[in-house]
Every structure is written in C-alpha cells, then in structure tokens.
Amino acid sequence: MAGSKNALEIKRIRNEILVALKVIYPAPMQAERLMRSLLTLFPVLEFDTFKRNLHYLCAKGYIERVVSGSEDDPEFTPWRRRCFRLTPTGMEIADHCIQDPALLE
C-alpha cells in the first residue's frame, strides 16, 4: 500500500514537471525556479528528489538541458541554476498525444 502510494506520488511529480515546462514551451526554465513553482502542489518536495526526477526525464528524452552562453563551464554549473526545457517527445507526452505507461497515474 505504501509502495503504490509512493509510486503515485512519483508519477505526479514527473507529470507536473512536464506540464510546467509545457506552459512556457519552447522557453526553458531554471531548475530552482521550476522546483519552487511545484511546491504549491508538493509542499514537502526536496531538491534531491526533484533532481533525481530531472535526471530521469532527461535520460528518457522528455526534457533537455539548455546551456546558456554565460555559463563558463556547463559541467560545473550548479544544478539549481541549470535550465531545462521540453523536447518534442516531452511535448507529446505532456499533451497526451502519446502515452508512457511509467507516467500513467
């Protein structure tokens, strides 16, 4: 029971990340700003959990990192200041044009 509740929470967080980026698509958003905007829905969301979900969505190909011209070395940019935006596939997921069973609630 606790496992199913955690899985539902995880899916909701990931879906809300995609929806928030969809609002400003194709513009990107900083990770810290994105997380703070989700705190209204998930008050106890921690940055480590959020960062893991960003990693997951990047690996899945639903979001991508946008490197700004002002970043001297992208590898050393703190995660909170990194910018992310939806990919076309992520846009299709957010619009429910295609479905991912791992994100279905």
Next chain:
Amino acid sequence: MPSTNSNQSNQSGEVADKQSNSKTKRTPIERLLPNALIVEITEHLTDLLQPEDDVSRKLTQTLYDEFKIRSCCGVTVSRFRNFLKRIHKKRNRRDSVHIPSEIISVESEPLDKKTEKEPDWSVRLADHRRRQASIATILERLFGPLSKCATETWAHRTYLLLVGEIYYRLAAGKSELPTDELVAFAKVLAEHRRIEVQMAKALDGTEKEQGKISMKRDHNRTVLPTCFPKIVRDIYGTNFHPPDESIRDNEATGANKSTKSDKSR
C-alpha cells in the same frame, strides 16, 4: 393528503428527535444528516418491511445496500439488522418514525486514507491548472506567441531568467496574487489582444481601400517587444544589447521620429 401527512410526520419526527436528543447525544454523523432525511429513511424501511414475515439475512443485505446509498454513511450490518427487527415487530408507522437516532449513531466505516486525500489533491490540482493557464496567457502577451519567438534569444541569459522568474513568481505567489485575480487579469489581456488584432485588420483594410501602400504586417517576423530593453533596464539596471537588428531598427525608427518632431517645432 400526502403533504399534510409528511408535515405531520416531520413535526412528530422533530418532536421525537428532541425527546431522543434529551436522552442520547447526537453523534457527529447524526449532526450532519438533517432530521427530515432521518425520518424519510425510517419511513421507507418501514414500508419495505410491511409484507415480510421475517427479517432474513438476504433482506437485510438488500436493504443495507440501499440504505447505505441513500444515507451516504457507513453502518454495520448487524446493527442495521437489529433495527430492522425492531421495526418489523412493531409495524406501526408512528412508532417507527419515533426511532431515528440509533441507526446512525453506530460507528461509521473508517474512511480510506487515499479517498480522504484524493478530493484535496483534485482541488489543489484544479486550482494549480487554472493558475498555469492564466500564466501562459500573460507570458504570451508579454513575449508574443512563444512559437514565433526568435530562437536565438532563447539561450540568452536574460530571457531565460526573465521567463523563469515570471513563471515562478506567478505560480508560487498565491498569497500575493490570488488565482481568481490572475484569471481575471489573463482574460482582460486576452480580450485586449483580440481587440488589437481586429483593429490592425481593420486598419489594413482601410488603407488598402484608400489606395495607400500599407506596411505589410509580417506576423511571422520574430522580434522582441519594443519595451524589452526597458524591462531589462528596470530589473537589472543594465542596458540590453540585442543580438538581432530588428530592435535596433525599431529604436532607430523611434529616434528618427523624435528628431523629426524636434525639427518641426
């Protein structure tokens, strides 16, 4: 007369309730249900039991399901059956109306934690969606249709920070900007945009009729708004150097107009 009978039964039900209340305290569930509903349910059960000889388990389960739906609260089957047996014994309408509170004073079924929290999540999500839709309208008004924005500006640090900052402030600032106000503001902006588009179309049509060469409004042209340098100056205190020449053209046009007006004085 059905209405008279129901009024009488309601009055007797209310009197009976007062008497029962004096003897037993009303439970929280009981306080939620109106007295008229309690009386109605009791009368209904009495009517259903009239032709029956005995209160069987099958009948109990059938009535339990129906009663549970009508009363919208949880009742244990055993208590419900005892109550039915009491009604069945008396088979007297006036006595049956007198009963009411015990059937509902029993322990209710524990609510599933998930269902208890689901309405709260749905409400929060719906409010969040309303807010996001309004923010999208406002951002589109500020930066133009995002699908037509200049792609070369997206990587620009100022643009990134601005869009993210605006979204964060609007999405997370519920205490400063209630959702209803945000929705109303977004609607006003959308209406304003619609009027501007209509006026632009009308202006183009008017100039064509007069035979003037009208500037073709290239809606596919991706330019930053003319007030963008001012926004950057207000927020960051620095000047904005556009990578695109379109803003320089606009500023030059504005400068030429001002010099012309100065010359005309």
